[in-house]
Amino acid sequence: MKHVLLAAAALSLTAFAADAHATLEEKSAVIGKTTKLTLRVPHGCKGEATHTVRIEIPEGFYAVKPMPKAGWTLETETGAYETSYINHGRTMTEGVRAVIWSGGDLQNDWYDEFVIRGAVGPNMDAGGMLYFPAVQTCATGTADWTDTSGSREVPNPAPKLKLVAGDAGHGHGSHGGMDHKASLVTAGALEITGGFSRETLPNQPAGGGFMTVTNTGTEDDQLVAATSPASARVEIHEMKMDGDVMRMRELAGGLPIPAGETVMLKPGGYHLMFMGLTDGFTEGEMIDVMLTFERAGDVAVKLKVGPRNAKGHGHMKHGN
């Protein structure tokens, strides 16, 4: 009985402590995407007012821009990245590694938020954590939130962010454009980028393939066929709303790629359909595909397999 009471007391103490920690409002962020992070400061240092807040930027979070705050002086510390990043076509090898807001007067009984923006590196692992150690400085003491062990038992856990996989098809437009750049294939007047697929279920008979094809030339082209070692055959499909029902059909005549236009193969629209999968698709692997265009000829591309997405290419029936 005594043990039970002790356990209950410990539990309530832990719950109280968790409420009083400096934490990030955002619980997770998408790999390869730009995100806003909000550091929440719920109290001072043992009753004293906070005059300085410092947050450190971990490896894997780059292109950081802090938000200025009225009444506080903003400073940053820069340093080298272990990994370089491509940001708007420019290689970044260094950037902001710490942000400091100073000269403020945040009373112990008050609450405030400190905001930065940055991007999660495209090379980070889904399910991993990023820790942002933070320190509040007061007149005579500090409140440290610097423990990056991930333990819930420590009194000073660092603010943390869980990393989640994004939609692998949206490499363009994001700041993590590395995959996008690396996957550019040119053939004659055609530019093919952002090839991706989705992980399949164990007994799923077919999988989808997606990419963006741009015809930079002055003559129309047409995607007429595709083959892959990953499946018995590859068809070119179209998905369309037919009344309230999403239907798909094979484009037996191929997919036109008009001169000067960009055609997207994407979930819910045009796509490649891998029929009779050899081994199924596993997240992280690359699928080889040979595309045949009327004008540009045979073009080898690779599709990166991303996570399964419930909203995506989940259809199992082929009514063609």
Ligand SMILES: [Cu+2]
């Ligand atoms: Cu299909």
